[in-house]
Amino acid sequence: MSNSTLKLIESSKLIKQGAEAKIYVTTLHPNEPPILLKHRFSKKYRHAALDSSLTRARVAGEARAILRCLRSEVRVPGIRMVDAEEGVLGLELIDGKAVRQILPGGGDDDDGEFGVTHDEIMTLIGTEIAKMHLANVIHGDLTTSNMMLRRRPPNCHPPAEIVLIDFGLTSTSGLPEDKAVDLYVLERAFSSTHPDSEPLFQSVLNAYAAGSGKAWEAISRRLDEVRLRGRKRSMVG
Amino acid sequence: MQSATYTGLPRVHICFFTAVQNAAALRSRLIAAAGIDGTHGDVEREAVNFAFVDAASIVSHLHLRTAIYQALLAHSRGSLRTKTVHSEILFALNPSNNITEAIKRFGINDKTQALILVRVGNVDETVDGRAAGTLDDNAVFDRMKSLVQGRPINLEEGIEHATDWDMVKKIYKLPQISALRTCIQEVVVSSVAMKSVMS
Numbered sequence: 105m106s107n108s109t110l111k112l113i114e115s116s117k118l119i120k121q122g123a124e125a126k127i128y129v130t131t132l133h134p135n136e137p138p139i140l141l142k143h144r145f146s147k148k149y150r151h152a153a154l155d156s157s158l159t160r161a162r163v164a165g166e167a168r169a170i171l172r173c174l175r176s177e178v179r180v181p182g183i184r185m186v187d188a189e190e191g192v193l194g195l196e197l198i199d200g201k202a203v204r205q206i207l208p209g210g211g212d213d214d215d216g217e218f219g220v221t222h223d224e225i226m227t228l229i230g231t232e233i234a235k236m237h238l239a240n241v242i243h244g245d246l247t248t249s250n251m252m253l254r255r256r257p258p259n260c261h262p263p264a265e266i267v268l269i270d271f272g273l274t275s276t277s278g279l280p281e282d283k284a285v286d287l288y289v290l291e292r293a294f295s296s297t298h299p300d301s302e303p304l305f306q307s308v309l310n311a312y313a314a315g316s317g318k319a320w321e322a323i324s325r326r327l328d329e330v331r332l333r334g335r336k337r338s339m340v341g
Numbered sequence: 342m343q344s345a346t347y348t349g350l351p352r353v354h355i356c357f358f359t360a361v362q363n364a365a366a367l368r369s370r371l372i373a374a375a376g377i378d379g380t381h382g383d384v385e386r387e388a389v390n391f392a393f394v395d396a397a398s399i400v401s402h403l404h405l406r407t408a409i410y411q412a413l414l415a416h417s418r419g420s421l422r423t424k425t426v427h428s429e430i431l432f433a434l435n436p437s438n439n440i441t442e443a444i445k446r447f448g449i450n451d452k453t454q455a456l457i458l459v460r461v462g463n464v465d466e467t468v469d470g471r472a473a474g475t476l477d478d479n480a481v482f483d484r485m486k487s488l489v490q491g492r493p494i495n496l497e498e499g500i501e502h503a504t505d506w507d508m509v510k511k512i513y514k515l516p517q518i519s520a521l522r523t524c525i526q527e528v529v530v531s532s533v534a535m536k537s538v539m540s
Contacts, residue, residue, distance in 0.1 A: 108349030108417050115348055133406040134345045135497070164538035171535060174528045175515075183531035185410055188538050189418065 109187040113143055139184045144191035159191040166193060169241055169274035176239035179232060179267045198267050200254035209298040218253055218264040226304050228266040230311025242282045244273030246290035248297055284326035285335055342482040343496055350413045351462040354481045357499035358491035364453035387467045392427035396455035396503035398447050400526045407533045408433040426461045436513055436532055446512055455503035458485045
């Protein structure tokens with residue numbers, strides 16, 4: 105019975121591997137749907153003491169960001185278990201499709217299976233990001249791969265919803281600068297992944313503006329500045 | 342009663358009782374058991390060796406399961422914050438680190454009508470905390486039934502009808518006007534799951 109979490113991982117199915125973590129699908133409880141495990145495995149190139157404290161801090165940071173979003177009714181996967189010592193975070197498994205795969209240029213052909221137009225998807229994205237920023241959560245890695253489209257129960261309008269995922273690089277900030285950079289990262293992700301997507305991204309911004317109210321003016325001004333100089337602030341002068 | 346085994350962790354037994362008649366007596370028996378010396382004390386403590394959870398503060402099957410799982414993890418790590426794995430379940434449910442408050446909010450009280458009994462493991466710990474034998478699942482269930490004067494019913498259905506939503510909102514500091522129950526359930530379950538890295 106030495107380490108139950110590692111045994112749980114051994115019995116789970118690996119579905120994705122990144123540089124920072126491995127993603128598994130497993131079943132935790134009887135009579136409950138399967139969950140996703142994000143294992144930040146130990147990095148042998150780091151000193152053991154530093155490795156465990158960094159891993160612990162990142163698992164904790166991700167969990168806190170998610171709870172903050174949930175409390176503000178931003179749609180994100182719920183937390184199912186935390187084992188910070190092992191670097192394991194258990195999350196609700198989102199049954200849907202990455203926005204990246206739905207938009208042109210992202211791989212799959214769109215078959216309209218979710219019953220929403222591309223423009224409606226953009227509006228959902230903008231609204232969801234606005235809600236997240238109102239809670240002062242800065243995602244840090246907004247791309248079309250980190251947004252899932254999920255079907256809603258029958259007779260709901262619209263018939264699908266956007267769920268934001270991967271809060272591994274998330275921070276909290278109320279500054280228009282950080283929110284503008286978050287949007288800028290998404291804009292670059294759009295233009296590099298999906299050809300001719302400028303009008304689509306404009307719909308995201310329109311919905312974002314509508315959703316963020318008075319805060320929009322300052323963020324919009326910042327976004328123009330960020331576009332001129334890039335994501336990093338100039339350190340000259 | 343539901344019994345389940347978690348990978349690498351002890352077996353867990355859960356039973357939901359409705360229309361409970363003897364909550365006050367059970368509670369005083371629990372308190373008294375803690376203070377009895379000698380072998381008689383060991384026997385009495387083993388007889389009430391369960392987590393007694395008031396179902397009014399539980400929002401879903403997943404809520405209870407999540408708290409049990411996090412308590413089992415702490416137990417297997419040797420990092421319990423309370424004295425036993427059963428009290429750790431009540432502690433895991435409470436968003437703050439105050440143990441007395443956790444027991445008051447989630448444990449049995451004199452007015453409890455819907456009660457959930459949880460037992461971790463199948464070992465009878467009668468003598469000086471040492472294993473005096475193994476109980477099979479039915480023996481655990483029989484012990485639960487002999488303790489509680491109430492009707493055992495299906496766990497999921499029981500929880501669904503017992504929840505006191507106003508109290509839950511107060512405990513987890515959710516806005517009183519807050520909207521959908523599914524949203525509340527999600528915040529509550531996630532809070533319990535991440536308690537170990539809360540602050």
